[in-house]
Amino acid sequence: MVIGDRVAPAATAAGATARLAARTRNLRKVYGRTVAVDHVDLDLPVGSVLGMLGPNGSGKTTTIRLLLGLSTPTAGTVELLGHQLPAGLGYALPEVGALVEGPGFHPFLSGRENLLRCAAAEPHLATAAMPRAVAEALERVGLSAAAGRRYRGYSMGMKQRLGLAAALLLPRKLVVLDEPTNGLDPAGTREVRAVIADLHASGTTVLVSSHLLAEVEATCTHVAVLHEGSVVAQGELGELLEAGNSGLLVSTPDTTTAVNALRDNRMPARATPDGVRVDLTATTGPEVVATLVRAGVAVHEVRRQRTGLEDLFARLTSADSPEAGLSNVATQELPADREVSS
Incomplete structure (x- = not known):
């Protein structure tokens, strides 16, 4: 590549x-x-x-x-x-x-x-x-x-x-x-x-x-x-x-708590209509999930956000x-x- x-x-x-x-x-x-x-x-x-x-x-x-x-x-x-x-x-x-x-x-x-x-x-x-x-x-x-x-x-x-x-x-x-x-x-x-x-x-x-x-x-x-x-x-x-995909989408009912927990751990995150979007440039998927679990956030689904060709x-x-x-x-x-x- x-x-x-x-x-x-x-x-x-x-x-x-x-x-x-x-x-x-x-x-x-x-x-x-x-x-x-x-x-x-x-x-x-x-x-x-x-x-x-x-x-x-x-x-x-x-x-x-x-x-x-x-x-x-x-x-x-x-x-x-x-x-x-x-x-x-x-x-x-x-x-x-x-x-x-x-x-x-x-x-x-x-x-x-x-x-x-x-x-x-x-x-x-x-x-x-x-x-x-x-x-x-x-x-x-x-x-x-x-x-x-x-x-x-x-x-x-x-x-x-x-x-x-x-x-x-x-x-x-x-x-x-x-x-x-x-x-x-x-x-x-x-x-x-x-x-x-x-x-x-x-x-x-x-x-x-x-x-x-x-x-x-x-x-x-x-x-x-x-x-x-x-x-x-x-x-x-x-x-x-x-290679163009550096985002993780977390589905959770505790959006505000999730965003605050991630930001407290220096993981860029923002709320979206579908859940919480996490930037993986400086972290990994497992670290994101572990951080949310420690904060008591209910995690329903985690998936990579796939970059489209456009x-x-x-x-x-x-x-x-x-x-x-x-x-x-x-x-x-x-x-x-x-x-x-x-």
């Missing part, structure tokens, strides 16, 4: 590298005088569902493009499925399905015809297997009924579904989804969540870039938070939430957060045709 400037060192053992589906080291991308990505060290564990979070302009899409070889880094290294980029792109990319920056298809072809063209470009998909692969992918994203309609007549949500279907034409080791629920209604969002769960259950590694914190919290096992082009936190979701995200990316001060570079994601390398 990494929070703030406590960055895990690069793996040196072959076994450690093998446990990562992708990783970057000292990754940096500059467009003219604008720094879009600044010394990013990102680890994507095999079999995980990693949610990449960050405000607009934080470098999420730029990082994904660098991971997939769609853009060349100004500095740093990228390793994808055990292959160093760019030399290993031809070996790694056939094992990757991706939906990045919205799908792009031929407007006058149907959804099925567009997918058949995508299938023809898959080196691991036999010609005879293409029709079935296309049909299964359309069924998986709920587009079977609209497969014969021209793409130009698709809604935004249907276009997004077709892009997802293209990424799922055959089993992948890694699936990368950039804002996969963009344009989808609640039912479509639930279906995408189910697809991600199926991929995770099958052992596929998934990287999801999203601004929907509730969706990330519901679907992801790991999280990486980007802010101003740098990674300010990454690790297992549960560990990150636990609270953690706000703390890490707020202007006055110490973790957010790691990089004060100007960040802006620009089109590839304005790319400048140095």
Whole structure:
């Protein structure tokens, strides 16, 4: 787990590298005088569902493009499925399905015809297997009924579904989804969540870039938070939430007595509608309970107050957060045709 400037060192053992589906080291991308990505060290564990979070302009899409070889880094290294980029792109990319920056298809072809063209470009998909692969992918994203309609007549949500279907034409080791629920209604969002769960259950590694914190919290096992082009936190979701959790909620009918007893023992506490909230920065749960019992306070329930992802995200990316001060570079994601390398 990494929070703030406590960055895990690069793996040196072959076994450690093998446990990562992708990783970057000292990754940096500059467009003219604008720094879009600044010394990013990102680890994507095999079999995980990693949610990449960050405000607009934080470098999420730029990082994904660098991971997939769609853009060349100004500095740093990228390793994808055990292959160093760019030399290993031809070996790694056939094992990757991706939906990045919205799908792009031929407007006058149907959804099925567009997918058949995508299938023809898959080196691991036999010609005879293409029709079935296309049909299964359309069924998986709920587009079977609209497969014969021209793409130009698709809604935004249907276009997004077709892009997802293209990424799922055959089993992948890694699936990368950039804002996969963009344009989808609640039912479509639930279906995408189910697809991600199926991929995770099958052992596929998934990287999801999203601004929907509730969706990330519901679907992801790991999280990486980007802010101003740098990674300010990454690790297992549960560990990150636990690291931001320093409170204990005590349910008791003796609220006033409990607060006074804790404060007398230099334990910061305050009354809340649900009971007594105790700050654990300088104490522990057992010490809190022991103090209350000695004071004769009736304790009905004690539980940790779990930090939500929204609270953690706000703390890490707020202007006055110490973790957010790691990089004060100007960040802006620009089109590839304005790319400048140095």
